[in-house]
Amino acid sequence: MRKPLIAGNWKMNGSLELLETMKQALTSAQVSSSVEVAIIPPFTLLMSAGRTLSDSAIRLGAQTLHPEPSGAFTGEVSASMLTECGVSHVLAGHSERRTLFGEDDQAVLARVTAALDAGMTPILCVGETLEEREADRVETVVLGQVKTVIDALSASQRSRLVIAYEPVWAIGTGRTATPEQAQQVHAMIRSWLSDKDPALGEGMRLLYGGSMKADNAAELLSQPDIDGGLIGGASLKPDDFIAICHAAG
């Protein structure tokens, strides 16, 4: 049985005030313990967030990390710096990192490995652009991104990964993949994983991300191969985020 994960990626948004409001709202909402909830605020909030959330079941995630343990990398943050803040989850390969910051599959793999080595759960983000979808390249692109990482990891490392399918054309656009479109890609990923190792396919949590909102979450989350959501815009609004958490419960 895969435990649903609802993770709120705040991107370059949020404040100490939102952190407090979100924590209080989530605590009083009494989200079912059958759902794992994580918030992923920007770096500057992580230390405070670690303290604020330490007495709750809400997990803390980071949006990226540098693969090296330390050194002359101005502006970057390492895995051990994240764990010191209480971070348990970290995104790797978000499409904004891939396109705006030039992270290719090898750079993503290095980040996944650094996160695993530090004991964190990497959330590997994959997804195709609209152009790639229209050119019938969804399978090639998405499985290519999954394969580069999975094939480089040991069986025990793989089992600690979460994968988020985020079609680039659905991110921040208000244009959600239909439940059928999302399910189709999730089933494809799971089937590829299962061919490699049945237990891996069965156990891997596959999140959907891309304009998931309070009013479309239940339908997306009811699909058999969708095990949670990676939420952008709606994760900044406590009521909306809580509604999505409830929909997963």
Ligand SMILES: O=C(CO)COP(=O)(O)O
């Ligand atoms: O990129 C996303 C989460 O990582 C999705 O963002 P939106 O929910 O704003 O479309």
